[in-house]
Amino acid sequence: MLKIKEYVKAESLEQAYELNQKRTNCILGGMLWLKMSNRNVQKAIDLSGLGLDQIEETEDEFRIGCMTTLRELECHEALNEWSDGAVKDAVSDIVGVQFRNLATIGGSIFGRYGFSDVLTVFLAMDSYVELHKGGIIPLHEFAQMKRDNDILVRVIVKKDQKDFVYLSHRNSKTDFPVLTCAVSVDETEGWISVGARPQKAVRMSMTEEVRKKVEQGVCSEEEMKKEAEDISAQIKTDSNMRAGKEYRSHLAKVLIRRSLERLNAKGGDQ
Ligand SMILES: Cc1cc2nc3c(=O)[nH]c(=O)nc-3n(C[C@H](O)[C@H](O)[C@H](O)COP(=O)(O)OP(=O)(O)OC[C@H]3O[C@@H](n4cnc5c(N)ncnc54)[C@H](O)[C@@H]3O)c2cc1C
Structure with missing residues (x-):
């Protein structure tokens, strides 16, 4: 069972990062994977007040905040038009709508899970992760990196025509x-x-x-x-x-x- 002693709604990424350096503290995404674990968490760090639940589109890229849910990815018209529906096809079989309304892209990509539809689809794109301390690195490199205590801020997808x-x-x-x-x-x-x-x-x-x-x-x-x-x-x-x-x-x-x-x-x- 997951046990959490204290809940902290982060006021800045720096505060969240500092708190996350302690091994017993933990960042919360949608908490769907986390809640299956057997773990005692001292401080659970919530990023939901930092405006990171948006998909921004510029001329060259999509910038997907880490708290964006899988359902938002599934329903985002511009992202799906550009990707020929590949993003929707990748996430729409993940459990059910209620689940996808909570699960986040941050938790999905940071976890680098073997079974991940989410990691698979973004790996075939010219995509990058923005880490709070580690900066912007290609997703295919991040996928091979060892897990650390950084924070995944957003996923960036370049709109090279594909x-x-x-x-x-x-x-x-x-x-x-x-x-x-x-x-x-x-x-x-x-x-x-x-x-x-x-x-x-x-x-x-x-x-x-x-x-x-x-x-x-x-x-x-x-x-x-x-x-x-x-x-x-x-x-x-x-x-x-x-x-x-x-x-x-x-x-x-x-x-x-x-x-x-x-x-x-x-x-x-x-
Ligand atoms: C029953 C079940 C079935 C599933 N089936 C599928 C499936 O078929 N296909 C698929 O692709 N996925 C599947 N998943 C995975 C799911 O889609 C999510 O990827 C998973 O729940 C993690 O997302 P979350 O938002 O719940 O993260 P959480 O559970 O909150 O967090 C997961 C981990 O990531 C860390 N974390 C979260 N956000 C950040 C961040 N921004 N920066 C740094 N660390 C962070 C947390 O500390 C934690 O260690 C399944 C999960 C469950 C529980």
Whole structure:
């Protein structure tokens, strides 16, 4: 059971950061993962009074405050129009609406959970985390970093023009995913991120030839199949109670191929 001795509504990020340096204190997101833990917390630090529950859009980027809920991500028109609905597709199977009204992007990304749909979809984008002390770093680097006592202030997504697809496989609706897959493509990059392996998501680059062809919508079925086989062969999977290693590797191949086919079908549209 989670036990909290004292609740502090932070008045500034600096105050929250200082308090969070003590090992027995803890930042609160939506508290959905936290409440499942067996932990004695001295001071629970609430960031909800710092105006970090907004998605700001500029000409070049989306700036998503850490207290933004998964439901806000799901319903944000501009973010979903730009990402071809990939953000909505990534979060809409997470438990239920009431749950997504509480779970935050900060808790989801800071946790770097193996099963995370949220980490998978943002890894396939040109995205960054802004840490209170650590500054702005690429999400794919942050995903590999060890957990520390910094505060994730916001997630920044650069609006480089890309096409996106998000696919996942679940044994039953709203369960944790068995495998997650997000693919993006544009004039310079083609990224494939695969998560719930069951380890946390990793990002791979498409081969240049396939990226170019998919972007133009002229890639053959054989080429996409081969690309999916080659990329999935490099992605380590394991077994857990939801699925075996071999099944996950097979799923990775299938979801990557299907994503490439969808992007290829859209290719050359713009
Ligand atoms: C039953 C259940 C099912 C789930 N299913 C899925 C699923 O299918 N797919 C999926 O992607 N996710 C799933 N999740 C995870 C969920 O979507 C959230 O990612 C998770 O609950 C964490 O978000 P939160 O806002 O609740 O964070 P909290 O539980 O409040 O915090 C999580 C951790 O992050 C720290 N933290 C929170 N915010 C910050 C911050 N801004 N800076 C620094 N540290 C911070 C906290 O101290 C804590 O250690 C599931 C969770 C549960 C409980």
